[in-house]
Amino acid sequence: MRRALRSIVLFALASLMLVTTASWSSAAPSEPPPPGGAENGTRLMEGPAFYPRTIRLAHAGADDGAIIASVVTFADGLGHGAIFRSDDDGRSFQRIGTVTDPATADGLCCATLFELPQQVGELPAGTLLWSASVGQQAPDRRMTLPVWASTDQGRTWSKVSTIATQPNTGGLWEPEFAVARDGSLVVYVSDESQQPTHSQTLVQATSPDGVHWSELENIVAARDPDLRPGMPLVRQLPNTTYLMSYEICGPGQECSQRTRRSLDGVHWGPETWLGVRVRTADGAHFRHAPTISWYDDGTRNGRLLAVGQMLYGADGTVQPGNGRTIFTSDLLPELPWGTGPAPLAIAEPWNNFCPNYSSSLLAMPERDELLELASGYDDVGECTTYFAVGDLPD
Incomplete structure (x- = not known):
């Protein structure tokens, strides 16, 4: 399904749900859950909640260790970034x-949340x-990527810039931030403005201060015009490299997860190279909407975790662990990954x-625990977000 169509359906469904009366409780639905529902965990909020993001504060002084989460929700004719805090390691x-x-x-659509690890311009560590894809419903749309900032750990927010405005009606989806080796702020995003040459590309822009932004430039632009690299997410690894996770949709790719590396967070190799597939030794792999996480487990490389919407086998069939599996990598992400149970099924x-x-996914290695936030349908068909804490996989 094309990203633009998904976002239109998402907005329409969310708006519809706002005018219905839905029963709500803090716990996940009782057995059996509805199709696409949570089998365990706790509901994050009443009402619709999409596209969860989670960080653990590490540059906030006395607030270090608190968990901040965000979701996209809708009320009063507007979309909102709902911001949450946990001071009990994800229990509430x-x-x-x-x-x-x-x-x-x-x-x-598709909001992101990021804590600056160092000062960028006038923005302190x-x-x-917070940024998101804005404007997909407008007639003759020109989508934008606003940047909002909070210096009080998410309580209040102010707009600081607009990263980009599309030159045409193509989509601009799924922004994610990182700080490059030279100290500049980088945003990575999925871009539909280059059609028909490219159905979608992965692009980036840089900023010295979070206010002034460079033009968008390609990172991944497949030779096949029907391929759609998208949903980028970047993590800096302890060996001073940057790792990008993304999906590639289109003929022969099936929205499977890929990775690629950069030495500085800006230069990612040939843009026509599709990257390395993420898969286990027996060929299991995720399809659709993958994400990646890294944590320090005391080893040289640390540990990577990955999750995707659906789990497939090498033969192209949906696997029994679909919706309840994460991947782990203790060595190099280019090598086969291991598997483990997801905290939230x-x-x-x-x-x-x-x-x-x-x-x-957010690891808490000092507790040997893993927090997961995931969206699912409740028992009246509303899409919302749940959270659960489980053990880190062995």
């Missing part, structure tokens, strides 16, 4: 803030940044904007 969350951009009256997710779509 309280809503502490909201990002509300007036432009989201024309649509909101510990500043939280989503019942039989399928290719749809809601169940297990772009889930978020």
Whole structure:
């Protein structure tokens, strides 16, 4: 399904759910869950909640260790970034803030959350940044990527810049941030403005201060015009390299997860190279909306975790662990990955904007635990977000 269509359906469904009356409780639905529903865990908030993101504060002084989460939600004719905090290692969350951009009256999708590890321009270390895809519903749309900042750990927010405005009606999806080796702020995003030469490309822009941004430039642009690299996410590894995870949709690719490396967070190799597939030794792999996480487990390389919407086998069939499996890598991500149980099980997710779509993993190695936030349908068909804590895989 094309990303633009998914976002339109998402917005329409969320708007519809706002005018219905839904029963809500803090716990996941009782057995059996609805198709695409959570089999365990706790509901994050009442109402629709999509595209969860989670960070653990590490540059906030006395607030270090607190967990901050964000989701996309809708109310009063606008899209919002709902901001939550946990002070008990993911056992509970309280809503502490909201990002509300007036432009989201024309649509909101795919928000990200990032803590600055160092000062960038006038933005101090510990500043939280939020961005999202805005404007997909506008007539003759020109989608934008706003940047909002918080210097009080997510309680209040102010707009600091707009990264880019599309020159045509093509989509601009799924922004994610990193800080490059030279100290500049980088955003990575999926771009549909180069059609028909490229159905979609992965692009980036850089900024010395979070206010002034370079033009978007390609990172991955496949030779096949029908291929759609998208959903980038970058993690800096302890060996001073950067690792990007993304999907490639289109003929022969099936939205499978790929990775590639950079020495500086900006230069990623030939743009026509599709990258390395993420898979286990027996060929199991994720399809659709993959994410990646890294944590320090005391070893030289640390440990990588990955999750995707659906789990497939080498033969192209959905596997029994679909919706309840994560991948682990203790060596190089280019080598086969291991598997482990996901803290949060989503019942039989399928290719749809809601169940297990772009889930978020946050390791707590000092507790040997893993927090997961994932979206799923409740028992009245509303898409919302759940969270659960489980053991880190062996």
